[in-house]
Amino acid sequence: MRAYPAFHGTLIAGALWLGAAGAAQAALEICNRTSVLQTVAIGFKGEKDWTSEGWWNIDPGNCAIVLAGDLTRQYYYYYAESKNEDFQGQDYRFCASDDVFTIVGDTSCEERGYDTLSMREIDTGPSATSFTVTLVDDGGKPSPGDKIAPKIEESPDGTGTGDTPPPADVSTSGPGGPGGGAPVTEVVQDTTVVPPEDVPMSISTEDLLTDIPAGNHGKGFETLAYFQGCELENQKEYCSFHAGDWKMRVFYRGPTPESLMFALEHLAVNMPVYLRGDMVETRGNVAAIVVRAVEPRPGADPDSRLRAAMQGDWIDDGDRRWEMTVHGSEIFFRKDGKYSASRFFRIARECSGAAGEGPFMVQINAENNGRTCFRIGRVDGAVLELTDAAGGRTTLYRRRP
Numbered sequence: 001m002r003a004y005p006a007f008h009g010t011l012i013a014g015a016l017w018l019g020a021a022g023a024a025q026a027a028l029e030i031c032n033r034t035s036v037l038q039t040v041a042i043g044f045k046g047e048k049d050w051t052s053e054g055w056w057n058i059d060p061g062n063c064a065i066v067l068a069g070d071l072t073r074q075y076y077y078y079y080a081e082s083k084n085e086d087f088q089g090q091d092y093r094f095c096a097s098d099d100v101f102t103i104v105g106d107t108s109c110e111e112r113g114y115d116t117l118s119m120r121e122i123d124t125g126p127s128a129t130s131f132t133v134t135l136v137d138d139g140g141k142p143s144p145g146d147k148i149a150p151k152i153e154e155s156p157d158g159t160g161t162g163d164t165p166p167p168a169d170v171s172t173s174g175p176g177g178p179g180g181g182a183p184v185t186e187v188v189q190d191t192t193v194v195p196p197e198d199v200p201m202s203i204s205t206e207d208l209l210t211d212i213p214a215g216n217h218g219k220g221f222e223t224l225a226y227f228q229g230c231e232l233e234n235q236k237e238y239c240s241f242h243a244g245d246w247k248m249r250v251f252y253r254g255p256t257p258e259s260l261m262f263a264l265e266h267l268a269v270n271m272p273v274y275l276r277g278d279m280v281e282t283r284g285n286v287a288a289i290v291v292r293a294v295e296p297r298p299g300a301d302p303d304s305r306l307r308a309a310m311q312g313d314w315i316d317d318g319d320r321r322w323e324m325t326v327h328g329s330e331i332f333f334r335k336d337g338k339y340s341a342s343r344f345f346r347i348a349r350e351c352s353g354a355a356g357e358g359p360f361m362v363q364i365n366a367e368n369n370g371r372t373c374f375r376i377g378r379v380d381g382a383v384l385e386l387t388d389a390a391g392g393r394t395t396l397y398r399r400r401p
Contacts, residue, residue, distance in 0.1 A: 089118030
């Protein structure tokens with residue numbers, strides 16, 4: 001069988017076990033505890049009709065957020081393909097494509113040029129706002145509190161539990177799967193440590209407030225975030241924040257007042273802030289937002305010293321062709337001086353699938369929502385030691401002179 005879905009035979013996935021999500025970020029998350037790459041699609045009741053989305057490539061030991069934000073329904077549906085196991089779907093049928101897709105409507109798939117997938121049901125319970133689905137190999141043992149997916153016979157018909165449509169902005173296409181980008185298999189390199197500097201603010205808190213009503217431009221939200229700075233990308237100017245696995249971008253010459261945008265330029269990179277805004281749209285792990293208020297909280301980050309230490313340029317001591325630059329909550333990799341890839345990151349005390357306590361550097365691939373955990377070992381002004389929590393490989397990085 002091919003590495004990605006062919007849809008012309010019996011498809012595959014490991015036995016599935018379900019458990020309540022332990023992550024603080026509200027989302028539907030799928031984790032891969034099997035020994036092989038899993039390529040995943042999902043189905044759910046969307047704003048207007050039944051909707052299917054895919055593909056996410058999830059390596060062994062990694063997780064992907066397939067729906068971000070508070071879950072507003074009890075039932076969701078999944079399909080997972082791997083190279084060596086048959087996927088046993090239930091009678092829940094959704095449309096799909098070989099390419100990355102978001103398809104509204106679950107009927108007349110072939111007539112519309114799509115394939116049909118038979119998915120299984122996920123029962124998140126009557127009140128869960130977050131949920132984690134863990135794929136395991138056939139014969140795998142569930143963790144305490146896990147339960148096997150129930151076998152339900154009827155097809156979804158839009159009636160019963162969960163008729164309230166979810167916000168349109170929580171649905172994101174999974175940039176993985178056929179032709180959509182490679183799975184996350186890179187050995188990761190990142191971060192360093194220097195004492196943080198207390199940067200005095202040259203603006204007042206009033207400069208960062210607006211009178212925009214919540215929900216005026218999208219779904220309202222509030223969160224603790226880290227300021228990433230302001231930049232120009234593809235002829236678009238914006239400032240950005242990182243919160244959890246998300247990068248949130250607010251654009252110049254948009255609904256956010258110019259006075260607030262100019263005030264943001266005076267904030268220090270990595271400044272913790274309490275961010276109030278409206279979610280306009282999302283794609284992968286990147287969101288476009290309108291900012292309603294920003295409250296700087298310089299003492300709110302317990303890892304401020306470590307985070308500051310992770311800034312700067314680093315060279316892989318074992319293979320000096322590889323370099324990386326850590327800026328704010330983002331990492332940029334180069335090989336032989338040429339750009340190779342970029343990642344978001346956050347610091348965590350625990351990491352899914354990793355034994356023991358951190359600190360961990362959790363790297364997020366915004367192209368396919370994949371996450372990889374690295375235990376932070378020796379770290380000082382000249383050296384950073386990271387150990388792959390899944391594979392056990394330790395990489396030593398030295399600060400670039």
